[in-house]
Structure formats: structure tokens, C-alpha cells
Amino acid sequence: MAQPANDTKTTTKGGGEQNLTVALRIRPLNEDENYNGAKSIAHKVQAKMVVLMDPMEDHDDVLRANRSREKQFVFDCTFDSNALQDEVYKNTTRSLLPNIINGYNATVFAYGATGAGKTYTMLGTDDEPGIMARGLNDLFVEMDRTKEEMKYKVSMSYLEIYNEMIRDLLNPSSGILDLREDAKGGVQVAGLSEVTTRSTNEVMDMLFQGNKERTQEPTAANKTSSRSHAVLQVIVKQQNRVRNTVQEVRVGKLFMVDLAGSERAAATHNRGKRMVEGAHINRSLLALGNCINALSDKNGHKYINYRDSKLTRLLKDALGGNCKTVMIAHISPASSQFEESRNTLVYADRAKHIKTKVRRNVTDVSYHIAQYTNIIQELREEIGRLRVKLNDKTTSVSLHGGSSIQAVQAQVLEAKRNLDKVELNKLKEQLLISFKDQMELRKSLMELNNATMEISLETNRNQMIITEWQAERAKSSLRKEGGDNAGQMSKSMELAGIGSDEIVEPEEVKVARDEIKVLHDEKYRTEKIRTTVYKELEQAKSKTRKLEETVPQKISDEDQTEIVMLMCKVHELEIENTEGQSACLIRDFQIKKKDMVIVRFRQHRTLCDEIIRKQKILLEENDIPLTRELEELMELYKLEKEDRMLFSEETLLNLTPEYRSKVPSVASTRLYGDGETDHMSALTEEEDHRRGKKSAKSDDKLFSQSAQARRIKEGTLSGIWRNNSNMSGPDDPPLTPTPRITPGEKTDRTVIATGTRNIAALAAKKRTIIEQKYGDTKSLYRPNSEKDLTNDSYLSQNMLAKHNKKFSDTTLPMIKDPSDDNLSHNTKNSSFSDSTLPPIRQGQKNSLQREADLKKNRRTRGNELGYSQQFGRARRLSEKSNVNTARTGDRDLLSPVGYRNKTKRQGYRDSSNASTPKRKSKSKKNVPTIPAYRQGDITITGFAVPR
Numbered sequence: 036m037a038q039p040a041n042d043t044k045t046t047t048k049g050g051g052e053q054n055l056t057v058a059l060r061i062r063p064l065n066e067d068e069n070y071n072g073a074k075s076i077a078h079k080v081q082a083k084m085v086v087l088m089d090p091m092e093d094h095d096d097v098l099r100a101n102r103s104r105e106k107q108f109v110f111d112c113t114f115d116s117n118a119l120q121d122e123v124y125k126n127t128t129r130s131l132l133p134n135i136i137n138g139y140n141a142t143v144f145a146y147g148a149t150g151a152g153k154t155y156t157m158l159g160t161d162d163e164p165g166i167m168a169r170g171l172n173d174l175f176v177e178m179d180r181t182k183e184e185m186k187y188k189v190s191m192s193y194l195e196i197y198n199e200m201i202r203d204l205l206n207p208s209s210g211i212l213d214l215r216e217d218a219k220g221g222v223q224v225a226g227l228s229e230v231t232t233r234s235t236n237e238v239m240d241m242l243f244q245g246n247k248e249r250t251q252e253p254t255a256a257n258k259t260s261s262r263s264h265a266v267l268q269v270i271v272k273q274q275n276r277v278r279n280t281v282q283e284v285r286v287g288k289l290f291m292v293d294l295a296g297s298e299r300a301a302a303t304h305n306r307g308k309r310m311v312e313g314a315h316i317n318r319s320l321l322a323l324g325n326c327i328n329a330l331s332d333k334n335g336h337k338y339i340n341y342r343d344s345k346l347t348r349l350l351k352d353a354l355g356g357n358c359k360t361v362m363i364a365h366i367s368p369a370s371s372q373f374e375e376s377r378n379t380l381v382y383a384d385r386a387k388h389i390k391t392k393v394r395r396n397v398t399d400v401s402y403h404i405a406q407y408t409n410i411i412q413e414l415r416e417e418i419g420r421l422r423v424k425l426n427d428k429t430t431s432v433s434l435h436g437g438s439s440i441q442a443v444q445a446q447v448l449e450a451k452r453n454l455d456k457v458e459l460n461k462l463k464e465q466l467l468i469s470f471k472d473q474m475e476l477r478k479s480l481m482e483l484n485n486a487t488m489e490i491s492l493e494t495n496r497n498q499m500i501i502t503e504w505q506a507e508r509a510k511s512s513l514r515k516e517g518g519d520n521a522g523q524m525s526k527s528m529e530l531a532g533i534g535s536d537e538i539v540e541p542e543e544v545k546v547a548r549d550e551i552k553v554l555h556d557e558k559y560r561t562e563k564i565r566t567t568v569y570k571e572l573e574q575a576k577s578k579t580r581k582l583e584e585t586v587p588q589k590i591s592d593e594d595q596t597e598i599v600m601l602m603c604k605v606h607e608l609e610i611e612n613t614e615g616q617s618a619c620l621i622r623d624f625q626i627k628k629k630d631m632v633i634v635r636f637r638q639h640r641t642l643c644d645e646i647i648r649k650q651k652i653l654l655e656e657n658d659i660p661l662t663r664e665l666e667e668l669m670e671l672y673k674l675e676k677e678d679r680m681l682f683s684e685e686t687l688l689n690l691t692p693e694y695r696s697k698v699p700s701v702a703s704t705r706l707y708g709d710g711e712t713d714h715m716s717a718l719t720e721e722e723d724h725r726r727g728k729k730s731a732k733s734d735d736k737l738f739s740q741s742a743q744a745r746r747i748k749e750g751t752l753s754g755i756w757r758n759n760s761n762m763s764g765p766d767d768p769p770l771t772p773t774p775r776i777t778p779g780e781k782t783d784r785t786v787i788a789t790g791t792r793n794i795a796a797l798a799a800k801k802r803t804i805i806e807q808k809y810g811d812t813k814s815l816y817r818p819n820s821e822k823d824l825t826n827d828s829y830l831s832q833n834m835l836a837k838h839n840k841k842f843s844d845t846t847l848p849m850i851k852d853p854s855d856d857n858l859s860h861n862t863k864n865s866s867f868s869d870s871t872l873p874p875i876r877q878g879q880k881n882s883l884q885r886e887a888d889l890k891k892n893r894r895t896r897g898n899e900l901g902y903s904q905q906f907g908r909a910r911r912l913s914e915k916s917n918v919n920t921a922r923t924g925d926r927d928l929l930s931p932v933g934y935r936n937k938t939k940r941q942g943y944r945d946s947s948n949a950s951t952p953k954r955k956s957k958s959k960k961n962v963p964t965i966p967a968y969r970q971g972d973i974t975i976t977g978f979a980v981p982r
């Protein structure tokens with residue numbers, strides 16, 4: 036029997052003292068006993084009680100009446116002749132097996148006379164296996180049940196004591212084995228083979244082979260009499276599968292002993308060898324009986340002599356040590372076996388009092404470092420085993436439950452698809468909302484940009500009206516002073532800046548001033564809204580970008596990704612479309628602005644032309660010779676004018692029709708452009724002709740009338756030269772829009788003459804100043820060869836402006852040459868910018884009236900804003916549907932724009948009814964105001980972006 040390797044510390048834990056379990060089995064009468072007429076004298080009278088009757092007892096024998104040997108015995112359990120093998124096993128042995136597994140020792144031995152049925156109980160037959168087979172079978176079953184958690188090692192040995200000699204039944208060739216005791220008092224059989232077994236079948240095979248080796252001889256008492264004690268030892272080592280450095284190993288031993296039966300020589304008729312065998316058997320059994328007697332001594336002071344036989348030495352632990360012991364006594368019920376049975380019963384009854392101390396055998400093994408490798412290896416093997424097991428389970432599950440798992444997987448996939456679909460729809464919805472918001476904001480921004488442009492244009496137009504009137508006012512002052520040579524200087528000075536207050540400002544100019552202020556406020560408000568919208572647009576863009584970035588992360592399906600990408604593409608195209616529209620509008624605005632600059636330039640040029648012409652007349656009339664330089668300049672001027680005429684038709688064609696119709700007050704000036712100059716020249720010539728004066732010889736070229744100028748005579752002087760009733764004679768025809776040219780020469784001549792006189796007055800003023808300063812006026816008339824006169828075009832407007840700033844203030848602002856390539860750039864920086872609002876004169880006579888008009892305008896706008904704020908998004912559709920109508924002035928009154936215009940018109944009417952003349956249709960203006968901003972609610976007068 037091998038011991039655990041390494042550092043071991045074997046201890047016994049738990050348990051306690053307990054009595055030997057004694058069972059009694061009474062076998063049936065065999066054929067011989069029946070044949071010999073033996074009577075059954077052993078009876079199980081209760082579950083644990085047996086009665087052994089005295090076969091010699093005779094109730095009729097008075098002498099032996101009180102000497103009956105009948106006796107009752109009580110054991111832990113009794114089995115009669117009808118008891119089955121399984122019943123005996125279950126009631127005596129099976130309860131021991133768990134103890135064996137948990138490290139306890141147990142012994143089951145069969146005791147009894149020869150032929151009493153010990154071998155039958157322990158070994159049994161093929162059909163009725165005995166306790167050994169059943170016990171071993173159940174032991175393996177139990178180990179198999181817990182093998183996942185515990186690791187077992189089962190070994191067995193099988194020996195016999197025959198004639199006090201120990202033989203290895205599993206290895207008979209090993210000869211007689213010695214019985215030795217170790218230092219701890221443990222009994223060891225040297226050289227006994229321990230065969231490791233893994234299954235019940237192996238155990239049974241070995242048991243079968245071992246029994247064949249057992250000495251068994253027929254005797255008179257038993258045809259299959261066992262002539263030796265057989266000891267089957269099963270050692271079970273148990274340890275937890277989870278290894279540790281200190282491992283607890285439980286070692287349980289089960290001894291199953293089939294003793295040889297005691298025999299009486301007389302009864303067995305043994306002779307010779309059988310008699311010798313019987314003597315050894317009896318001797319060993321006697322030793323066993325003595326031990327039992329000693330162990331069962333109630334005082335417990337008797338010496339237990341185990342050394343009298345090898346049997347008692349082997350059963351030392353089983354009888355008095357650490358062992359749970361079950362003794363199954365066997366008797367024959369036959370009356371012929373009364374003495375044997377009675378002795379057995381007496382021994383068994385004594386054995387009941389034997390107490391053993393049962394403890395668990397535990398060995399704590401501390402492994403050396405070198406052995407950790409083995410532990411690790413074992414652990415790896417365990418892991419591998421578990422993996423195999425897992426795979427097997429998976430495979431098994433796949434085989435048996437594959438369809439259900441596939442169904443579950445399908446359901447999970449389906450659920451995931453549904454989830455993805457819901458998420459995708461949500462994402463799509465968010466994207467669409469984001470696109471829509473962005474588009475609305477872009478359109479709003481575009482509309483606001485256009486509103487700003489419209490405001491700018493409208494401001495310029497009003498500025499022109501004011502400038503136009505200021506020029507007229509200046510000329511009107513000249514006319515009033517026309518012909519009055521006396522005090523020319525003082526008048527001229529007055530003309531230069533003073534006296535204009537006496538001229539009543541027309542209603543149109545007042546409205547223009549009011550509207551400039553309104554437009555200025557409107558521009559400020561529009562810019563503010565534009566900033567807000569721009570910020571919102573940036574936020575919307577950012578939001579859309581984030582959503583677009585989320586798309587590939589959340590959408591795995593290819594088709595779904597494609598759909599969302601298409602949505603994004605559509606969105607991008609919509610944005611491009613909007614930007615294209617915006618660019619068109621901006622270009623249109625630039626063209627309009629350039630047109631306006633051109634008109635302003637032409638106005639200015641016309642004035643310059645007129646001044647030059649009149650100066651030339653004055654020079655001729657006064658016989659003032661032209662300087663050489665002036666002649667050269669005149670020649671250049673003439674050439675430039677001819678070129679201009681050639682260019683005029685092309686310029687006319689390039690002007691936008693919309694602008695022509697939209698700016699009626701300056702339309703005539705703009706439309707006819709150079710033609711007007713020509714026409715004016717023609718008129719001047721006609722006047723000269725009527726006066727009978729000859730023109731200067733150079734006039735045929737310089738002031739010649741072109742065919743085109745004559746053709747377009749109609750309406751030419753409707754602009755700055757004629758639009759003043761104060762300047763018109765009583766016989767003059769109505770003012771514009773009358774397109775037909777009328778005899779206005781007289782007025783024009785007056786104007787021209789007045790202008791010339793003004794210039795002359797300024798010249799005189801200059802001379803006076805110089806004289807006062809230098810006392811020499813000749814320097815003013817120095818020939819052109821003289822240096823300081825070379826650059827003095829003293830009759831030019833610029834020169835005059837230098838001497839009198841006020842004069843220049845009353846004239847048109849300086850305009851850069853339109854031939855500049857940077858026209859648009861100059862336009863932005865020019866004096867026409869709406870940021871340069873004209874100064875509103877204080878102290879004018881009509882200032883109170885204008886203030887009233889302004890307040891009225893403000894009130895009107897206030898109504899507009901309040902009203903427009905009440906409009907929601909739903910109103911937009913109504914507004915949009917009325918855009919075209921709004922352009923023609925017939926706007927929906929529910930529309931903010933329509934409401935505004937309607938109110939405004941009404942406001943004008945009220946104003947005119949109260950204190951001011953009715954506004955002429957010519958001066959009716961559409962001030963581009965925008966209602967209070969609400970995303971997508973912007974509509975500009977005369978402009979709407981289709982949605």
C-alpha cells in the first residue's frame with residue numbers, strides 16, 4: 036500500500052465513537068440439511084430479534100424442562116432465509132460508501148461457521164452478486180457522480196490468509212507476503228499489489244480472477260468451503276480538482292472480509308490437510324473472538340491482543356480503531372448446526388458492544404516548488420478538458436437544440452433590423468428637418484440681402500431727388516436775380532449759399548428726406564436681422580454636419596446608407612440653387628447701381644456742358660479772347676462730345692427696363708442721356724437764331740444739333756431743368772409726365788443766363804478778393820503763357836468751387852469718371868452711398884410740417900411691424916401668392932407688405948388732406964421695408980423669392 040508522496044501530514048478529523056454494527060443473516064436450509072431432517076431452530080421473530088431454539092429441548096422431559104438453551108438475540112438488523120442479497124447489502128454496507136469516499140475507514144466482514152453462507156453474502160453468485168460487487172459498483176457510481184468537482188483514485192488489493200499465510204490473490208505469483216507494522220502502528224502487507232481501477236467492471240473482473248485464486252475446497256460441511264480468510268481492500272483517494280499549494284487529500288479504505296468458517300472437526304470429518312487448514316482457521320477465529328471479547332468488555336481495561344493471528348492484525352483498525360465496522364453474522368437455521376449457530380450468536384452479541392472511534396483520514400500535501408510545474412500542467416489539462424467539454428456541450432446543443440438557437444438568432448437579428456430601421460427613420464427625419472431649416476434660413480438671408488440692396492437703391496433714388504432739387508434751388512435763385520447787374524457780387528454771394536431758404540421745398544423732396552430716414556432705420560434693422568439669421572444658419576449648418584457624420588455610424592445597411600447619401604446630395608443641390616439665385620439678385624443689384632451712377636454722371640455732365648456752353652457765349656458776347664490753352668481744351672471737349680454721341684445709343688440699350696420704369700423722376704435724364712445735351716444745344720441754337728445773333732464760328736461743331744437729338748426732343752427737359760413750377764412761366768405746358776416737347780426755350784434761356792451770371796458773379800467775387808488782397812487784378816487776365824494762369828481754368832466749376840465751398844455744396848457731388856474700370860467699387864465709396872445721408876436743414880419754414888409727416892410715417896411703420904409680428908408662418912403662403920399682385924400695387928391687404936403699402940398710401944392721403952398737397956404719382960415711392968423678422972416670413976416689396 037503506497038503512501039502519498041511529498042510532504043504529507045495525515046490527520047483524522049471529525050467523527051466519533053460508535054458501536055460495531057452487527058447484523059445476522061440466517062440462510063435457508065440447504066438440501067443436505069433438509070435431507071437429514073434438520074429442523075430450523077433460528078427464527079427471526081422481530082426486525083432485529085432472532086430466536087435460536089434448542090433442538091434438544093423436550094417439553095415432555097421434566098428433567099430438562101428448566102435447562103433449555105433457547106435464546107433470543109437482538110442485533111442491529113436480522114435477515115432470515117428469505118432475505119435477498121440486495122436487501123442485505125442495502126441494510127449493512129451501502130451506508131458506508133459515502134464515508135469511504137470522504138476519507139473514512141469501513142469494514143464489513145462476514146462471520147459464521149463453515150457453510151453458514153458467508154461467501155454467499157460477500158461474494159454471491161453471478162446471478163446474485165454479493166456485497167463486494169454491489170458495494171464496489173455503488174462506490175464507482177458515487178465517485179462518478181461527483182467527479183466534476185473531485186478527483187478520485189481507486190486502488191484495490193485482494194489477499195487471503197490461508198494457514199496464517201498471506202497471499203496476493205491479484206498476483207498469486209508473488210508468494211507469501213509479510214505483514215508489517217509501520218512506526219505509527221499501521222499494518223502494511225509488504226509487496227501486496229494495488230491495482231488501480233477505473234470502473235466497476237474492472238473491479239468485478241479482478242474480483243472474479245482473485246476468487247479463482249482463493250483456496251476453496253469441498254468439505255463435508257460445505258461443498259464450496261473457503262479454506263482461507265479473504266480480505267478485499269479498496270482504497271479511495273479523493274481530492275478537489277482545484278489545485279492549491281496545500282492540497283487536502285482524503286483517503287478512505289473499505290475492507291470487505293470473507294472469513295473462513297469455524298469448523299468442528301467432528302462435524303466436518305476433515306482430515307489431513309483440511310484438518311490443518313481448519314486448525315489455522317479456528318486459531319485465527321479464536322484470536323478474533325478474543326479480541327472481540329476484549330473490545331466488548333464494558334470496563335474497557337482488557338488488553339486487546341491482535342497479534343495472535345494475522346487476521347486480527349489485519350482487522351485491528353476495523354475492530355478497535357478508526358473504522359466503521361459492520362459484522363454480518365451468519366448462521367444456519369438447521370438444528371444440526373445449533374452449537375455453531377449459538378456460538379456465532381454469542382460472539383455476534385458480544386461484538387455489539389465493541390466501540391470504535393471513527394475519524395476521517397485527511398492528508399494535507401504541501402507541494403514543492405518543482406512540483407508546481409506538474410500542478411500547472413494539470414491545470415492546463417483541466418482547462419483543455421473543460422474546453423473539450425464546452426465544445427461537446429455546444430455541439431450537443433447545436434445538434435439537439437440548433438433549430439431553436441437559430442430561431443432565437445433570427446429573432447435577435449430581426450429585432451436589430453427593426454431597431455436600425457426606427458433609428459434610420461429618426462435620423463432621416465432629423466436630416467430633413469435640418470435641411471429644411473437650413474434652406475429656410477438661406478432663403479431668408481437671401482431675401483434680407485436683397486432687402487438691403489433695395490434699400491440702398493431706394494436711398495440713392497431719394498438722394499438724387501434731393502440733389503436734383505438742390506440744383507434747381509440754386510438755379511432758381513439765379514433766375515430771380517437774373518438781369519440785375521447792380522449788386523451782382525452780393526447776389527452772387529447770396530447765390531453761393533444764402534437765400535435758398537426762401538425757396539419752398541416741394542413735397543416730393545420732403546417725402547424723399549423722410550424716406551431716407553426711414554430707409555436708414557430700415558437698413559439698420561435689416562442688418563440686425565441679417566446678423567441673427569446668419570448666426571442661425573451657421574448653427575443649422577453645424578447641426579446638419581453632425582447629423583451627416585452620424586449617418587455612416589448608425590447605418591450599416593448599404594441601401595439605407597445610399598438613401599441617406601442621396602438625401603444629402605439633394606440638399607446640397609438645393610443649396611447651390613439658392614446660392615445661384617442669390618448671386619443673380621446680387622448681379623442685378625450691381626447693374627441697377629451702375630445704372631444709377633451712370634445717370635448721376637450724366638446729370639453732372641449735362642450741367643457741365645451747359646455751363647461750358649454758356650461760358651463760351653459770354654466770352655463771345657463780351658469779346659473776350661480765348662486763351663490758347665482754353666482753345667485747346669475746347670477742341671478736346673468737342674471731340675469728346677462727338678464720341679459720346681456715338682456711344683449714346685449703345686448705352687441706352689444697355690440700361691435695364693426695370694430701372695427705367697422704376698425711377699421716373701430721373702428717367703428722362705437717364706433715358707435720353709447725351710441726347711438731352713444735344714437737344715439742349717439745339718434749343719440754345721434756336722434761341723440764338725431767334726435773337727438774330729450769330730453763333731461763334733466754332734459753334735457749328737461744338738453745339739451742333741444731332742439728328743438723334745431732334746428725334747428725342749420730347750420730354751427732355753422734364754428733369755432738373757424744368758421740374759419747378761416756380762421756374763416755369765404761366766404759359767408753360769404741364770410738367771412731366773407730359774412727354775411732348777413744348778416751347779420752353781425761354782425758361783431755359785433764363786436758366787442758362789442766370790447760371791452764367793452766377794458764374795460771372797463768382798468770378799467777380801474772386802477778382803474782388805484778389806484785388807483786396809493783392810491790389811492787382813491783371814494777374815487774373817494774364818496770358819496763358821504766364822505760369823500761374825496756365826492751370827487756372829478760372830471759369831471752370833472746380834476752380835469756382837475752390838473759391839466758394841458753399842457753391843459746391845449746392846451742386847451735385849463729385850462723381851468719378853464712369854469709364855473707370857472700378858465702377859462698382861467706386862460706387863460703394865461714392866457720395867451716393869446711402870450712408871451719406873443729405874443734411875436736413877433746420878429752421879426751414881416747412882420743418883414742422885415735415886416733422887409731422889415723419890411722425891406719421893413712423894406710426895405707419897409701427898403699425899406695420901405690429902401687424903407683421905402677428906403673422907405666422909401660415910401667412911407666408913398668402914404673401915407668396917400675392918407677390919405678383921404686390922408688384923402691380925394691388926396687394927393683398929392681409930399681407931404685411933400690402934398692409935404697409937395700403938396704410939402708407941392712406942397716410943399720404945391723410946397728410947395731403949390735412950396740410951400738404953396731394954402727392955403726385957410721379958413721386959410715389961415704394962420704400963423697401965421688411966416686416967419684423969420671422970424665419971421664412973420675409974417678403975420684400977416688388978421682390979419675392981419663389982419657395
Ligand SMILES: Nc1ncnc2c1ncn2[C@@H]1O[C@H](COP(=O)(O)OP(=O)(O)OP(=O)(O)O)[C@@H](O)[C@H]1O
Pocket residue numbers: 061062063065116147148149150151152153154155156257259260261262294295296297365
Ligand atoms: N442465503 C442463502 N440463500 C441460498 N443459499 C445460500 C445462502 N447462504 C448460503 N447458501 C448456500 O449455502 C452453501 C454454503 O454457503 P457458503 O459457501 O457461502 O458458506 P461459507 O460460510 O462460506 O462456508 P465456508 O466457510 O466453508 O466457506 C452454498 O452452496 C450457498 O450457495
